[in-house]
Amino acid sequence: MRKTNWLLLALVLVLSSFLAACSGGSSGSGGSGGESGGDSASGSANGDQIFNLPITDEIPSMDPSKVEDALGIQWVSEVMEGLYRLDENGKPVPGMADGEPEISEDGLTYTFKIKEDAEWSNGDPVTAQDFVFAWQRAVDPATASEYGPYMMGGVVKNATQISSGEMDLEELGVKAEGDKTLVVELEKEVPYFQSMTTFATFFPLNQKFVEEQGDKFGLEPENILSNGPFEMTEWNHSQSMKFVKNETYWDAETVQLEELNLTVVKDTSTGVNLYETGELDRAGLSADFVDQYINDANFITEPEPTVFYLKMNQKRGGEEDTPFANENVRKAVAQAINKEDYVNVILNNGSTVIDGLMPADFVSGPDNKDFRETNGSLLPYDLEAAQAAWEKAKEELGTDEITIEMLGDDGDTAAQTSAYFKDQLEKNLPGLTVENKQVPFKQRLELDNAQDYDLQVAGWGPDYVDANTFMNLWVTDGANNGMSYSSEEYDALIESANGEHAGDPEARWNDFLEAEKVLMEDAAIAPLYQRSRSALQSPKVQGVFKNASGPDYEYKWAYADNAAAEQ
Numbered sequence: 001m002r003k004t005n006w007l008l009l010a011l012v013l014v015l016s017s018f019l020a021a022c023s024g025g026s027s028g029s030g031g032s033g034g035e036s037g038g039d040s041a042s043g044s045a046n047g048d049q050i051f052n053l054p055i056t057d058e059i060p061s062m063d064p065s066k067v068e069d070a071l072g073i074q075w076v077s078e079v080m081e082g083l084y085r086l087d088e089n090g091k092p093v094p095g096m097a098d099g100e101p102e103i104s105e106d107g108l109t110y111t112f113k114i115k116e117d118a119e120w121s122n123g124d125p126v127t128a129q130d131f132v133f134a135w136q137r138a139v140d141p142a143t144a145s146e147y148g149p150y151m152m153g154g155v156v157k158n159a160t161q162i163s164s165g166e167m168d169l170e171e172l173g174v175k176a177e178g179d180k181t182l183v184v185e186l187e188k189e190v191p192y193f194q195s196m197t198t199f200a201t202f203f204p205l206n207q208k209f210v211e212e213q214g215d216k217f218g219l220e221p222e223n224i225l226s227n228g229p230f231e232m233t234e235w236n237h238s239q240s241m242k243f244v245k246n247e248t249y250w251d252a253e254t255v256q257l258e259e260l261n262l263t264v265v266k267d268t269s270t271g272v273n274l275y276e277t278g279e280l281d282r283a284g285l286s287a288d289f290v291d292q293y294i295n296d297a298n299f300i301t302e303p304e305p306t307v308f309y310l311k312m313n314q315k316r317g318g319e320e321d322t323p324f325a326n327e328n329v330r331k332a333v334a335q336a337i338n339k340e341d342y343v344n345v346i347l348n349n350g351s352t353v354i355d356g357l358m359p360a361d362f363v364s365g366p367d368n369k370d371f372r373e374t375n376g377s378l379l380p381y382d383l384e385a386a387q388a389a390w391e392k393a394k395e396e397l398g399t400d401e402i403t404i405e406m407l408g409d410d411g412d413t414a415a416q417t418s419a420y421f422k423d424q425l426e427k428n429l430p431g432l433t434v435e436n437k438q439v440p441f442k443q444r445l446e447l448d449n450a451q452d453y454d455l456q457v458a459g460w461g462p463d464y465v466d467a468n469t470f471m472n473l474w475v476t477d478g479a480n481n482g483m484s485y486s487s488e489e490y491d492a493l494i495e496s497a498n499g500e501h502a503g504d505p506e507a508r509w510n511d512f513l514e515a516e517k518v519l520m521e522d523a524a525i526a527p528l529y530q531r532s533r534s535a536l537q538s539p540k541v542q543g544v545f546k547n548a549s550g551p552d553y554e555y556k557w558a559y560a561d562n563a564a565a566e567q
Contacts, residue, residue: 047562049258052281054265057441058238063218064200065138068146076200077551081228083197090548092194107189112182118250120206121226128176130204136169138201147201150479157185195464199550229255229556256559266411275536282537286413287348290534301350303532305362306461310526315484318451323402328393334379334526335386336428343529346420350532355380357516359530363467365509375513378520390429403433407456410438462549467512485524490515540565
């Protein structure tokens with residue numbers, strides 16, 4: 001959703017891209033068979049099979065080893081495919097894999113067969129060696145992948161040691177036995193491993209092609225090779241992109257869409273105008289437009305397990321202390337923003353306040369009780385507590401004036417958010433000055449990776465369906481920590497959940513519950529809201545469904561019902 005990761009989503013993503021046909025209006029939710037739950041007259045593909053969709057910004061990269069953002073993960077997942085692909089129920093179904101894997105009795109060795117008819121868009125067969133090369137590349141320190149060490153570390157045998165330069169690539173627990181047999185050795189039993197293989201980091205790569213492209217791989221259509229449902233054929237940077245059906249895809253007969261045309265739209269009013277004139281098939285809605293269109297027949301809204309929070313960087317550039325190295329500064333900022341007013345006025349799209357890290361309705365414990373319900377509200381808006389912490393912070397720092405820089409994206413809703421947070425923080429915490437810095441999405445990711453910021457709005461969507469996809473974000477020196485947070489107690493709980501208690505569901509669950517409490521007690525992050533999205537969407541958009549993890553939406557089974565749009 002990846003994800004969400006969806007990963008480090010800009011607030012502007014809340015309101016404009018990848019809105020599914022799942023609820024509201026006359027939209028439908030198609031399944032793996034291509035059927036629609038919509039109210040269209042025909043309920044089937046007819047007319048030109050083309051979707052014209054908005055995208056909030058430039059895709060930073062189409063290299064599956066390097067994508068770390070929602071845009072890249074979304075579209076890499078449409079042009080490429082791993083061993084498995086998620087269906088509409090969040091279940092992994094065979095992609096490049098030919099059926100289910102053979103799993104050893106101890107759960108540590110997986111043997112996959114690769115489809116005989118799987119091939120790349122240049123005609124080369126997809127082989128087991130393509131997976132070996134890709135997985136080794138993802139953990140190779142020279143690749144500088146964010147997700148390789150993060151997703152494979154502690155999962156695939158020796159991945160952590162290789163990514164830290166302590167072992168050779170050949171020691172990774174993955175090997176090819178002939179052209180079509182892939183054997184994977186794990187560090188420990190990982191019940192959700194098969195689900196992980198649907199994520200972009202685990203996609204295969206054609207070694208000869210990648211090496212021929214060099215540093216250009218994944219940066220232009222001619223530098224991309226597809227083995228998934230679609231191919232990228234046009235990329236007008238910062239303006240538009242085109243994807244077309246991949247006729248060499250093993251399951252091409254299932255794919256009904258012929259084209260996916262993406263237009264970069266950063267301004268909500270522009271997107272709505274393009275939708276109204278028929279140039280786009282959907283448009284994200286900001287708060288004022290929600291009020292205007294909420295009774296429209298084509299208005300849709302959709303909740304999802306993606307959370308947003310303020311990242312409070314404790315060491316700028318990883319070296320110089322920021323004000324957020326002080327715990328009371330973090331507690332003050334975390335509790336000084338009226339989140340209820342924010343979601344109801346600024347967002348106004350169904351998003352809900354969250355006072356912890358784990359989203360509601362995502363994972364349940366052995367008692368079948370939802371994680372969020374069990375842990376409850378941990379770090380709510382509390383102006384009195386915020387101001388008390390603020391006074392302590394100023395005393396500890398020996399100053400009455402503190403200045404912080406807040407990093408954000410350059411979209412219109414992101415600007416509204418930055419302005420709101422600045423006003424709340426400066427009004428509620430006397431002596432605080434917030435300097436807003438708004439940059440394009442790609443630049444914000446670069447600044448985040450370099451830890452060159454004080455404060456920023458960030459978000460996370462699940463990469464797989466397990467509490468660990470959220471909880472292991474903040475371990476010391478974790479690949480996605482990016483704010484120098486470190487807690488021995490937190491680290492020990494996460495290590496226990498994925499080690500000693502990995503086979504004990506109740507103890508593992510309790511480890512995660514306690515870890516979230518530690519995170520909130522330290523005010524490591526300031527939780528803001530759980531996302532919902534609102535949009536206008538043409539009734540012709542059918543068969544798009546929301547992924548449980550990884551890329552936000554799936555287009556393999558989508559189709560255009562043009563007759564429905566004409567009614």
